Amino acid sequence: MAPDPPQRLGERPEGKVVQFSDSGFEIAREYTPAEAPLDYDEHVGSPGEFPYTRHIRHEGYRDRMWQPALYSGFGEPADANQRFKFLLGEGNGRVSIAFDLPTQLGLDSDHPRARYEVGRVGVAIDSLRDFEVMLDGIDLETVPVTMNMNALAPVVVAMLASVAEQQDVDLASLRGTISNDILHEISCRGLTRWGLRPSMCLLGETASFVLTNMPGFYAFNVRAALLHEVGANPVQELAFAMSIALRYLDELLERGYGIDEVAPRLSLFFATSPKLFEEAAKLRAARRLWARLLRDRYGATERESLRIRTTSVACNGSHFVREDPELNLVRSALGVLASALGGVQTMVGTAIDEAYEIPSDRAQELALRVQQIIGLESDVCATVDPLGGSYFIEAMTDQIERDARELMKKVEDDWGGVDRALEEERLQTVMRDRALTLQREIEEGRRPIVGVNVHRSTAAAPPLTLHESDPEVCERRVQDLNDLKSNRNSSDVETALKVLEEAARMEGSALMSAIRQAVDVYSTIGEIAQALSRGFGNDRLLESA
Amino acid sequence: MVPSRVRVLIGKPGLDGHDRGARIVAQVLRDAGCEVIYTGTQRTPAEIASAAVDEDVDVVGLSILAGGYMGLTREVLGELAARQTDCAVVVGGTIPDSDVQTLKDLGCAAVFPVGTPLKEIVSWVTSHGRAR
Numbered sequence: 001m002a003p004d005p006p007q008r009l010g011e012r013p014e015g016k017v018v019q020f021s022d023s024g025f026e027i028a029r030e031y032t033p034a035e036a037p038l039d040y041d042e043h044v045g046s047p048g049e050f051p052y053t054r055h056i057r058h059e060g061y062r063d064r065m066w067q068p069a070l071y072s073g074f075g076e077p078a079d080a081n082q083r084f085k086f087l088l089g090e091g092n093g094r095v096s097i098a099f100d101l102p103t104q105l106g107l108d109s110d111h112p113r114a115r116y117e118v119g120r121v122g123v124a125i126d127s128l129r130d131f132e133v134m135l136d137g138i139d140l141e142t143v144p145v146t147m148n149m150n151a152l153a154p155v156v157v158a159m160l161a162s163v164a165e166q167q168d169v170d171l172a173s174l175r176g177t178i179s180n181d182i183l184h185e186i187s188c189r190g191l192t193r194w195g196l197r198p199s200m201c202l203l204g205e206t207a208s209f210v211l212t213n214m215p216g217f218y219a220f221n222v223r224a225a226l227l228h229e230v231g232a233n234p235v236q237e238l239a240f241a242m243s244i245a246l247r248y249l250d251e252l253l254e255r256g257y258g259i260d261e262v263a264p265r266l267s268l269f270f271a272t273s274p275k276l277f278e279e280a281a282k283l284r285a286a287r288r289l290w291a292r293l294l295r296d297r298y299g300a301t302e303r304e305s306l307r308i309r310t311t312s313v314a315c316n317g318s319h320f321v322r323e324d325p326e327l328n329l330v331r332s333a334l335g336v337l338a339s340a341l342g343g344v345q346t347m348v349g350t351a352i353d354e355a356y357e358i359p360s361d362r363a364q365e366l367a368l369r370v371q372q373i374i375g376l377e378s379d380v381c382a383t384v385d386p387l388g389g390s391y392f393i394e395a396m397t398d399q400i401e402r403d404a405r406e407l408m409k410k411v412e413d414d415w416g417g418v419d420r421a422l423e424e425e426r427l428q429t430v431m432r433d434r435a436l437t438l439q440r441e442i443e444e445g446r447r448p449i450v451g452v453n454v455h456r457s458t459a460a461a462p463p464l465t466l467h468e469s470d471p472e473v474c475e476r477r478v479q480d481l482n483d484l485k486s487n488r489n490s491s492d493v494e495t496a497l498k499v500l501e502e503a504a505r506m507e508g509s510a511l512m513s514a515i516r517q518a519v520d521v522y523s524t525i526g527e528i529a530q531a532l533s534r535g536f537g538n539d540r541l542l543e544s545a
Numbered sequence: 546m547v548p549s550r551v552r553v554l555i556g557k558p559g560l561d562g563h564d565r566g567a568r569i570v571a572q573v574l575r576d577a578g579c580e581v582i583y584t585g586t587q588r589t590p591a592e593i594a595s596a597a598v599d600e601d602v603d604v605v606g607l608s609i610l611a612g613g614y615m616g617l618t619r620e621v622l623g624e625l626a627a628r629q630t631d632c633a634v635v636v637g638g639t640i641p642d643s644d645v646q647t648l649k650d651l652g653c654a655a656v657f658p659v660g661t662p663l664k665e666i667v668s669w670v671t672s673h674g675r676a677r
Binding site: 101102105107113114115116117120121185188189190191229230231318321322323355356357358432435436439443452466469541 | 559560561562563564565568569572573586587589611612613615616617639641658659660662663664
């Protein structure tokens with residue numbers, strides 16, 4: 001339900017004021033101890049103690065601020081390398097890689113379907129050689145690497161592993177994350193290459209490799225933030241993300257892993273909006289919900305299984321408007337505040353030019369500064385969970401957890417579980433319906449967006465200096481590809497791809513080693529994907545063309 | 546004589562899978578009385594043009610968020626011309642103001658960058674049914 005028509009700041013509304021959260025429940029005029037939980041230990045808990053409502057760490061941010069983790073990537077590998085280093089120099093805590101669409105779908109830069117898309121919204125990676133260039137001069141011993149890759153996750157994990165080995169870095173020392181979240185691709189982003197079964201097979205293989213060989217690396221980062229972008233409200237985002245996360249746990253348990261081997265290696269990536277209190281409550285609810293689910297459903301007892309690490313994007317791009325883009329910096333601040341008050345471990349940051357283009361270096365610099373100002377100049381880090389004990393926050397945390405549980409039950413009991421619910425587009429329908437509702441609220445002025453439907457600026461705003469994409473990138477990438485193919489050992493490649501195709505046909509545990517081998521002899525990502533398609537007998541992207 | 550409903554094809558060319566905007570536009574046009582076919586994501590220009598002809602649409606609306614709007618639009622226009630159809634082509638998405646005229650020069654009847662009010666899109670589309 002929408003709130004009453006927004007008023008211009010300072011005006012008095014007519015009649016009784018009713019306020020609703022984005023999650024749909026009414027927000028009371030005031031909150032008192034009557035609405036807040038009575039049992040602190042059971043319900044809230046100390047920071048770093050079950051159920052981890054307040055923070056996963058005893059010290060919170062007092063000894064260690066959250067880690068800024070802006071993601072970037074565009075053009076050729078050297079371009080991405082340059083931006084990564086720039087961001088690290090500005091205070092970014094890791095390398096977080098945005099791959100271009102062809103790479104994410106397993107298409108080489110010279111594929112006809114890749115035209116106009118090469119290096120456009122992410123870095124173009126065609127082979128291990130590109131990975132080497134992209135990570136040149138970045139010390140994998142000390143710099144964590146996040147890879148935003150799902151359908152082709154095992155390939156980039158293989159590439160990272162090989163680059164690490166080239167740098168003489170033990171795989172056991174690598175830190176970072178592979179998102180490896182194919183179900184969110186199915187429900188939100190559409191970047192799948194194969195049907196569900198082969199995709200889950202690859203997901204399992206990727207996770208197995210990471211669990212076995214890279215103990216400092218996360219095998220999953222469930223992208224709740226993308227559910228938000230499709231239209232999910234905070235409760236839906238939490239419930240659906242949690243359902244997907246448990247699905248991944250189940251997948252690995254079926255492969256013979258113990259809960260304590262898997263659970264600590266999954267993290268959740270949440271959205272934030274300017275509704276900072278509701279978002280902080282959602283993050284607190286997420287930690288408590290996870291802790292309780294792991295204990296009650298999976299019998300987990302280990303601390304590392306019960307406490308879930310969270311990332312957020314501060315704030316989600318769907319809130320960053322085209323009009324008056326300088327104002328988006330304020331929205332950044334609200335998202336950072338929401339995330340900090342919610343106790344996340346890492347924060348991605350959206351840039352003010354979000355509605356125009358991929359971020360300029362200056363816009364990303366600003367996004368980092370917002371995090372740094374809030375972390376260093378405000379007192380948000382001075383104590384753990386500063387909002388804890390607020391009657392409002394505790395009541396909302398409870399409500400969001402309750403509502404999320406109810407929706408999770410619906411997914412399981414009424415919709416036949418996550419796989420079936422996705423196949424029948426139940427989750428998608430809920431999210432899309434809400435997106436439409438939101439858009440109507442904005443266009444009818446019932447949901448205020450400053451600069452858009454209320455308080456429109458008239459004084460001239462300075463134009464943004466946007467990132468300019470290089471139109472020659474594709475051509476150079478094609479040349480690089482040709483160069484690679486003439487310099488590598490083609491019979492090694494042919495053999496490796498045949499072995500890979502067979503491993504895909506078996507859908508067994510030989511897949512990852514076959515992928516590694518193919519990667520190491522400089523097969524291209526497109527060749528690897530095609531071999532997988534032949535082996536799986538399935539290719540949803542190219543078969544329909 | 547009852548005016549026939551405007552027939553619209555909403556298409557997403559290229560590789561991007563983000564279709565929140567495309568779906569919203571499709572629904573809003575339906576609510577306004579149009580007959581709307583949504584192609585889904587990751588369609589080739591040829592597929593979009595074939596669908597436009599098969600469905601005998603008045604307007605083809607392309608949704609492009611990942612930056613390839615110039616090349617993709619040009620290809621769709623080319624595919625439509627090859628099929629000798631006279632439907633109008635409009636483009637929406639992440640398009641800077643500086644490129645709007647270029648798209649029109651290529652042959653787009655209208656351009657609706659991110660932030661264009663839905664009212665404006667509906668008004669344009671519903672007034673561009675062809676005589677049947």
